Amino acid sequence: MRIAGTRFGEIELEDSKAIVFPRGLIGFPEARRYVLLQPSAPGRVGWLQSIDSPELAFPVIDGGNLGAAYPHPAPAKLAHEAGLGEADLAVLVVVAAEKGKGLVANLLAPLVVDLESRSGAQVVLDPKQYSAAAPLS
């Protein structure tokens, strides 16, 4: 499989690396297949690159680096509620960067991915507890 991404140029990948979000991301329901591009070093920003829309990519960080209390509820419960497998769960947090400002993280709506079944969903946590634009230090 070959993706002509607009951010990273051409990427050649094995088909088995695709991750399917059956409902897409919130506000992006049409783009369902993605690949997860690893950050250059642990704790840095990785990318969720759309396979179907080459111009679409979301910067993400590993939710596992945000402390043991995140996310609440726990990933297994979130995956169950989203109808996902629970075998090998990863939590990704979408971040945004604007010129001159730091990174803000969408803690309210993380991506829960089961790396075993290669499927994921963007889930929504309690808006009283988490912000969709939390500044990262």
Add this chain to the structure above:
Amino acid sequence: MLILQRRLGQRIVVSGGIEITVAAISKTGVRLAVSAPRGVSVLRGEVYDDIVKANARAADSEGVEIETTEAIGPPRRPS
């Protein structure tokens, strides 16, 4: 758009196993009880809008380091 008149305790049924019941009515608002199958998310409109905005901002991000190349594959199985 479909507009319906409902009284306290009455329901609206949406295909896909979604039911919305008028749970309480007061001078200032209406309480709705929504039941939906697993995997169907039910959100307040303003929360949904916030998340759409956050996703769109993320996709438009500039200046985030981009030296990422290696895709995360399926988990390695014990041999």
